[in-house]
Amino acid sequence: MSDRRPHVSGDVLASRYELADLVSESLGASNWRAVDRILHRNVRVEMLSADDPRGDNFLQAARRSTSVTDHRFLRVLDLLQEEDGVHVVVREWAKATPLSRVLAQSPLPNRRAATVVAEVAESLAHAHDRGLVHRRLTPHQVLLKESGAVRIVGLGVATALAPVEHQDSADDMEAYRAADVNALGKLLYACLVSRWPGGHVDGLRAAPTVHGHLLRPRQVRAGVLRELDDICDRILEPGRHPHDALTTAEEIARVLYQAAEGEEDLFDEPLGYDVTSPDLLRMDPVVEPSGPPPGLEPPRRRPKAFAPKPPTRRERLATRMQSMTHGDRALILLGLVTAIVLSGVLAFLVGRESGRQGDPFSQSAPDAPVRVLPVERVVDFDPQGGDGAESPDQTGAAIDDDPATGWRTSTYFGRADLGGLKDGVGVILDLGAVRQVEQVRLRLAGTPTDLSILTAPATTTTLPRSLDELREVATLNGATEDLSVALPRDARTRFVVVWLRSLPQVAPGEFRGEIRSVIVRGR
Numbered sequence: 001m002s003d004r005r006p007h008v009s010g011d012v013l014a015s016r017y018e019l020a021d022l023v024s025e026s027l028g029a030s031n032w033r034a035v036d037r038i039l040h041r042n043v044r045v046e047m048l049s050a051d052d053p054r055g056d057n058f059l060q061a062a063r064r065s066t067s068v069t070d071h072r073f074l075r076v077l078d079l080l081q082e083e084d085g086v087h088v089v090v091r092e093w094a095k096a097t098p099l100s101r102v103l104a105q106s107p108l109p110n111r112r113a114a115t116v117v118a119e120v121a122e123s124l125a126h127a128h129d130r131g132l133v134h135r136r137l138t139p140h141q142v143l144l145k146e147s148g149a150v151r152i153v154g155l156g157v158a159t160a161l162a163p164v165e166h167q168d169s170a171d172d173m174e175a176y177r178a179a180d181v182n183a184l185g186k187l188l189y190a191c192l193v194s195r196w197p198g199g200h201v202d203g204l205r206a207a208p209t210v211h212g213h214l215l216r217p218r219q220v221r222a223g224v225l226r227e228l229d230d231i232c233d234r235i236l237e238p239g240r241h242p243h244d245a246l247t248t249a250e251e252i253a254r255v256l257y258q259a260a261e262g263e264e265d266l267f268d269e270p271l272g273y274d275v276t277s278p279d280l281l282r283m284d285p286v287v288e289p290s291g292p293p294p295g296l297e298p299p300r301r302r303p304k305a306f307a308p309k310p311p312t313r314r315e316r317l318a319t320r321m322q323s324m325t326h327g328d329r330a331l332i333l334l335g336l337v338t339a340i341v342l343s344g345v346l347a348f349l350v351g352r353e354s355g356r357q358g359d360p361f362s363q364s365a366p367d368a369p370v371r372v373l374p375v376e377r378v379v380d381f382d383p384q385g386g387d388g389a390e391s392p393d394q395t396g397a398a399i400d401d402d403p404a405t406g407w408r409t410s411t412y413f414g415r416a417d418l419g420g421l422k423d424g425v426g427v428i429l430d431l432g433a434v435r436q437v438e439q440v441r442l443r444l445a446g447t448p449t450d451l452s453i454l455t456a457p458a459t460t461t462t463l464p465r466s467l468d469e470l471r472e473v474a475t476l477n478g479a480t481e482d483l484s485v486a487l488p489r490d491a492r493t494r495f496v497v498v499w500l501r502s503l504p505q506v507a508p509g510e511f512r513g514e515i516r517s518v519i520v521r522g523r
Helices: 055-065 099-103 110-129 170-193 226-236 249-260 313-323 328-356 392-399
Strands: 017-026 029-036 041-049 076-083 086-092 096-098 142-145 150-152 377-381 425-444 449-455 471-479 482-486 492-502 505-507 514-522
Touching (some): 017 471, 041 055, 099 142, 110 150, 110 249, 377 392, 471 482, 492 514
Antiparallel strands (some): 029 041, 142 150, 425 492, 449 492
16 A cells, blocks of 8 residues: 555646546546646546556556547547556546436427437447447436537446456356346436436436336426337346347437427426526527528528628617616606615625524634534434434544444345335434535445535434435435545535445345544535
């Protein structure tokens, strides 16, 4: 084990790449947003310890990925071998929103769902033709840019970070390609109904089943186009379609592009979206690099020779101000200005008084230093269990600073995902007051573990009792025993939940998770 200190924000690799934000840690590798000091742009930096026996596979997989030229995969820009104790792969940085964040609020319209999954399928078909597979395709791996363009991350990562002793055979590669195709069906299902077939993934609830059989999308949500429902079933249930099952990514891309061009009423007005740009849901395809195309039915413009001279900015402002000073509008304007001034004065007085009384929302300033936050108590969280409890007598061991003890789950049999009995279990950390939480440091027992970090709204003052009262702010799959999870900058909460979704094996057919230490850092 190397004694070299772990990398932190501000470190510079190869006198060029300055680390900015830790994005995630998975399978022993860490992903960072970094700044290229030479080209003055953001890049994605993937790092693996130079002592790791998988280092050669890690670099070789990055070199092989350059053969995939599809623009929707993030390109490899640079490779650094044994730089400051780590192997480094530098990729493009996509300023985009994960599809999982969009689906957590509402499903996609039919036409947009078909277009997004068709683009992902087309990209995977390109990768499969060159002998590369994804193996871990979920909504979190698909990004939507503000222009509406689709980007895909994680290509070949699972293969690059697999154990060194395992050599993929031809049968293994065939199984990986089949798994990618099945994941495309699950991705389409999730886009249509905001549920994930087979379990709780990326903050999405498990898709409903009846007697062990998955319900079709049209049985879960009204308005799903029949053609898309049929395509989804042909991917996920090929046995029910012996003559027209979809078994390759190329076939899926073709039928979805055809479905997206239909004339039917596609219920293309979703409700309740709160994302950075409405273009994330745009239904027209994006052609790159020439930029987004015009609308589906663009208005016809008059020839410039007949168009009147447009008014200047000053003329437009003068016209608007003049229209607001006539008749009743003047009185309305005066009333609005008076109301705004009174509101500002009241807000100032209330805020000053609340600050004096110790309002929890005023206790952390934006420029306060990041420090270890005190945990007032730890409570077990098992909302889907029969008795609602999971080792409640051991919760204190998770914060007792003793690395030999911890909070353990029950032992589950047969499957790592808690025997298929529930979506997960965990512990609730009560910080005593609302804090700005920035990082959760965990020490686990055994690998691998799939986990999520959940938080309660800042207005919550009592212990959460169900998943509906929480939101997922971070997800890690295949986590190692020692990890650090960075949270979004707007994570203000009193209650932090460490939610274990898949447990390590402790004996043949037996699975159990253990949290030996948890530290919360913030302001």
